Amino acid sequence: MFLALEGVDGCGKTTQLKLLTEHFIRHGYDVLATREPGGSRLGHDLRRILLDPAATDITPLAELFLYLADRAQHVAAVIRPALAAGRLVLCDRFADSTIVYQGYGRGMDPSQIFELCHLAVDGLWPDLTIVLDLEPAVALARAQARRPAAAAAPEGRFEAESLAFHVRVREGYRALAAQNRQRMAVVDASGSPEAVFDTIVRVLEERGLA
Numbered sequence: 001m002f003l004a005l006e007g008v009d010g011c012g013k014t015t016q017l018k019l020l021t022e023h024f025i026r027h028g029y030d031v032l033a034t035r036e037p038g039g040s041r042l043g044h045d046l047r048r049i050l051l052d053p054a055a056t057d058i059t060p061l062a063e064l065f066l067y068l069a070d071r072a073q074h075v076a077a078v079i080r081p082a083l084a085a086g087r088l089v090l091c092d093r094f095a096d097s098t099i100v101y102q103g104y105g106r107g108m109d110p111s112q113i114f115e116l117c118h119l120a121v122d123g124l125w126p127d128l129t130i131v132l133d134l135e136p137a138v139a140l141a142r143a144q145a146r147r148p149a150a151a152a153a154p155e156g157r158f159e160a161e162s163l164a165f166h167v168r169v170r171e172g173y174r175a176l177a178a179q180n181r182q183r184m185a186v187v188d189a190s191g192s193p194e195a196v197f198d199t200i201v202r203v204l205e206e207r208g209l210a
C-alpha cells in the first residue's frame with residue numbers, strides 16, 4: 001500500500017506522518033516513511049537546491065523539472081522497490097504538490113503538469129492521498145512558530161511566498177480533490193493533532209485501507 005499526505009506549508013503533515021507510521025508499525029506493517037523533495041540520494045541534493053531561500057533566480061519551469069527529477073528518482077529507486085518488497089509506503093508530499101504549487105501556485109497549466117507527473121512516476125500513484133486542509137494564515141503561523149526563535153528568516157523559498165500564493169495552493173488542493181474523489185480525501189486539519197489523526201484513521205477505515 002502507498003499513501004501520501006499533502007497540504008499547505010504548516011498544515012501538520014509531518015506530525016501526522018509520524019503518528020501514522022507509529023500506528024501502522026503497531027499493526028504489524030513494515031513501514032517506509034519518506035518525503036518529497038529529498039527521499040532519495042539524488043533528492044537529498046535537489047531538496048537543498050529547491051528550498052534554498054537564496055535561490056531566487058530559479059525559473060518556474062526549471063523548478064518544475066527539478067521537482068519532477070526528484071520524483072522520478074524517488075519512485076524508481078526508493079518507492080517501487082519498497083512496494084515490491086511488501087512494505088507500506090507513507091510519503092510526505094507527492095505529485096499533487098507539483099500540480100498544486102507549480103500549477104495553481106505558479107500559474108502553469110495543472111493538466112499539463114499532471115501529464116508530466118504521470119510520466120515522472122511511470123504510472124505509479126498512491127492508493128490514497130490525504131489532503132490536510134487548513135486556512136493558509138493559520139498554517140503559516142504554525143510553520144513560523146515551530147522555527148527556533150533565533151532563526152528569523154523563512155525556512156524555505158515557499159514559506160517566503162505571499163499569503164495569496166498559499167491561498168491559491170489551498171484552493172488548488174480543494175479543486176483537485178473534488179475532481180479526484182477516488183484517489184484523494186480531504187481532512188479538516190484545524191483540530192488537535194490527535195483529533196486530526198482520528199479523522200485520518202476513520203477515512204482509511206472507510207476506504208478499507210486501515
Ligand code: TMP
Nearest residue numbers: 009036037067093094097098101102158
Ligand atoms: P516540505 O516543507 O513540506 O518538506 O516541502 C517543501 C516545499 O516544497 C513546500 O513548500 C512545498 C514545495 N513543493 C513544491 O513546490 N512542489 C513539489 O512538487 C513538492 C514535492 C514540494
